Amino acid sequence: MNTVFIDGQEGTTGLKIFDRLKERADIEFLEIPREKRKDVKTKTIYLNQADLVILCLPDHAARESVRLITNPSTKVIDTSTAHRISEEWVYGLPELSKDQREKIRTSFRVSNPGCYTTGFILALYPLIAQDIVPVDYPVTLCAITGYSGGGKKMISLYEHYGMDKPDSISSRPKDLSLRHKHIPEMQKLIGLSHAPIFTPIVGNFFNGLLVLVPVFSRLLNKKLSAKDVRGILASYYASEPFVRVMPYESEVYLEDGLLSPTGCNGTNRVELFVFGHDRQILLVARLDNLGKGASGAAVQNMNLMFGFKETEGLQ
Numbered sequence: 001m002n003t004v005f006i007d008g009q010e011g012t013t014g015l016k017i018f019d020r021l022k023e024r025a026d027i028e029f030l031e032i033p034r035e036k037r038k039d040v041k042t043k044t045i046y047l048n049q050a051d052l053v054i055l056c057l058p059d060h061a062a063r064e065s066v067r068l069i070t071n072p073s074t075k076v077i078d079t080s081t082a083h084r085i086s087e088e089w090v091y092g093l094p095e096l097s098k099d100q101r102e103k104i105r106t107s108f109r110v111s112n113p114g115c116y117t118t119g120f121i122l123a124l125y126p127l128i129a130q131d132i133v134p135v136d137y138p139v140t141l142c143a144i145t146g147y148s149g150g151g152k153k154m155i156s157l158y159e160h161y162g163m164d165k166p167d168s169i170s171s172r173p174k175d176l177s178l179r180h181k182h183i184p185e186m187q188k189l190i191g192l193s194h195a196p197i198f199t200p201i202v203g204n205f206f207n208g209l210l211v212l213v214p215v216f217s218r219l220l221n222k223k224l225s226a227k228d229v230r231g232i233l234a235s236y237y238a239s240e241p242f243v244r245v246m247p248y249e250s251e252v253y254l255e256d257g258l259l260s261p262t263g264c265n266g267t268n269r270v271e272l273f274v275f276g277h278d279r280q281i282l283l284v285a286r287l288d289n290l291g292k293g294a295s296g297a298a299v300q301n302m303n304l305m306f307g308f309k310e311t312e313g314l315q
Contacts, residue, residue, distance in 0.1 A: 001027070017054060081185070173199050
């Protein structure tokens with residue numbers, strides 16, 4: 001029986017991971033007593049007893065927990081941003097490339113991708129890898145996400161303190177300094193020469209996510225239409241169980257011309273849409289920011305690291 005310890009189980013991501021795993025008979029949870037969660041000595045014992053530790057902590061706390069792990073047999077999945085661009089950690093996105101899945105399977109240190117980055121990479125990476133989009137392309141993207149992505153503080157703001165203030169329950173852009181913490185992994189994992197400009201928008205809904213990446217056909221290395229690009233993505237992800245490339249004629253998935261950000265909620269699925277024409281292309285990834293963007297990805301990586309069926313507990 002494989003043992004799992006979630007460090008930070010009381011947080012939004014930790015609770016979601018626990019919910020996904022609690023009925024499984026192929027793992028055993030190591031649960032630290034509530035009154036001992038902040039006791040370093042007790043936590044160190046749990047960190048080193050587990051076959052796999054899943055860190056659901058802020059960056060500084062995640063780094064500290066990793067330092068406490070001295071058992072060379074303990075595997076770690078970190079859901080924070082602390083190790084996503086570290087050379088010693090494997091990036092936990094199996095769909096990234098042909099060899100990424102095997103890297104995760106054999107690794108003892110896996111960094112869970114960010115929710116925005118998951119959608120961004122899955123939409124754009126195949127075009128970079130096939131030298132269709134040049135690495136020095138001036139990439140921009142925007143995203144609209146549910147307020148759960150901001151953790152307990154933002155959830156409380158929307159659900160308890162802001163309901164009587166119309167401005168606080170509207171959709172609003174954030175991180176306007178253009179220094180969002182996901183940008184370094186976006187640039188490195190795709191291999192861009194320059195950091196993209198990224199504008200996240202928080203909407204008045206709990207979970208769900210759309211990531212939108214516009215592309216000008218005239219700046220591509222090959223002359224391709226939006227329909228051509230859709231075909232390339234469909235071929236690239238043809239065997240992936242959790243990536244669905246939607247038909248080019250996607251009007252049936254719109255509601256009066258509107259695309260809902262919540263269409264993948266409760267799943268570990270990413271839906272990729274390609275809109276546009278011969279001159280302009282819009283890549284759109286839809287996913288659950290708490291699913292494939294967090295807890296679902298962690299379970300998928302855990303399955304690989306334990307040698308389980310990758311889709312176990314996720315379909």
